[in-house]
Amino acid sequence: MEGWHGVRFHRPVQATRETIEIIRTVSSGQRLEHAGEIYPLPLPDSAGRALQPMVRPAHVPVYIAAMGPRNLRLTGELADGWLGNAFIPEAAEVFFGPLREGAEKAGRTLGDIDLVAPVAVEITSGAAETAATVRKHAEGYAFTIGAMGDNGRNFYNEAFTRLGFGDAVAEVAELWQSGDKAAARRAVPDDLGRLTNLIGTPEVIAERVRRYREAGISTLLVKLDGDYDTQLATVRQLIDIVGGVD
Template sequence: MDRWGITLPLTGVPLTAHRELVKELPDLGYTDVWSAETAGTDAFSPLVLAAEWAPELRLGTAIAPVYTRGAGLLAMSAATVAEVAPGRFVLGIGTSSPTIVEGWNGLSFDEPFARSKDTIAFLRSALAGEKVTREYSTFSVRKFRLERPPDPPPQIMLAALRPGMLRLAAREADGAITNWLAPADVPTVRAELGPERELVARIFVCPTEDADAARGLGRLLISSYLTVPVYAAFHEWLGRGDKLRPMHEAWAAGDRATANTAIPDDVVDELIVYGSPQACRERVAEYVEAGLDTPVISVLPSGMDQFEAVRVLGRT
């Protein structure tokens, strides 16, 4: 089935205020709701509510960090959502970032590849109802068993940006979750993941025809995200290293204003979807035509009411 996802909850909107919007989503052409986890809501609670409000929707975490919960708690959280949305929940996990893991949670951001691999292995066993006692390379588990393992177990997807993680997702997970890419980048990512695994991507959409406003917001977001080392390496791999080098140099020198202005218009236009609602929908569809399985729209401020933006960006 063709998929069309939305990122919820919307910024600054209380969870309970989403009820009527979520109920509308299937009629608007949305098939999926994907959460996020930074400094707002946790990744799982919004999906429990969405499962009740719109039982037709597939639900996914994008992503739950592998460091910030113990292995057993991560399995318990996933099993809870899988129980209330049987067959409709996807557990998206990933390493997150040193800022969140170390700065906000006081944990060590060590061996991200190995931690991801170990977490997938543990979750496969735990969510199948097995009793797990094992020394993994990055953590250990003693005599853990879920009281009510979900039937069926949820799919597991891995946040992945570059070949190593994408190939790990292809080998060990059911798919990969990525973001900050253009339609033209999808074949590069797909080539590493392979044709058999699902590819999900969060796409930043600003439904406005004010190009200057959209580009201004896009520059702020790009300089904030793509200066993070993992995203910088991702775009170096995708071929944007030279175009983004002036931004990186200004950012490293502490000159945020120059870093923003150094981002070329064409880079903003590649990574931020903007325009009329119809133009935005057509642009998102380009990702699918390029090989993306599940586009997940993340609504950016545009001057339009956020609920209305979700409605006009629906596929129907």
């Protein structure tokens, strides 16, 4: 947040709540006055004035990529959708529990929220190719585990720990921060690459899609490698696979 966006990472849950409130005010066409703790608008002690947007009122869907329990509860309470990074169908309740709590607080259910699972998709021809591709995606988590976060807080690692990978994540983080990045990549469990993506033969991917559906995911956000023609071919094949899932 501070290195890339230039925004102080201070009280992130409250900042997210206020951002949603401001979006709702602007998109409804109302004059923008917001008595926020993080974003008081107009800015106090300034020459700024409360302005009314020149837009036709419309509902702007808000999706939150929440991982921590507090932000998940906020998502359940206020958001139109959830972007479930690192979602694993077999451990769905790790995320769905707090989401459900927030939704029920607002008189809603999980069915009122678009539950989105971002997944890399790579369709392989057999076990050897599948294993190599899973390994590639697992090793891709090493940077996330080892380099993200600050002051001992890494929200991804905390989420991975709640998903059951705490010991492995601690080892990867220690290796990365000691400078041995190659060993850190090797230490990432295969299951982090396999269970958070759609990798394998069409039959394997069909079974994984079924698990996402049974867990309650409503949308798969597909991430693809390769040039345009390769990506298009993968999407076409994936559509056929999904269409055949009961």
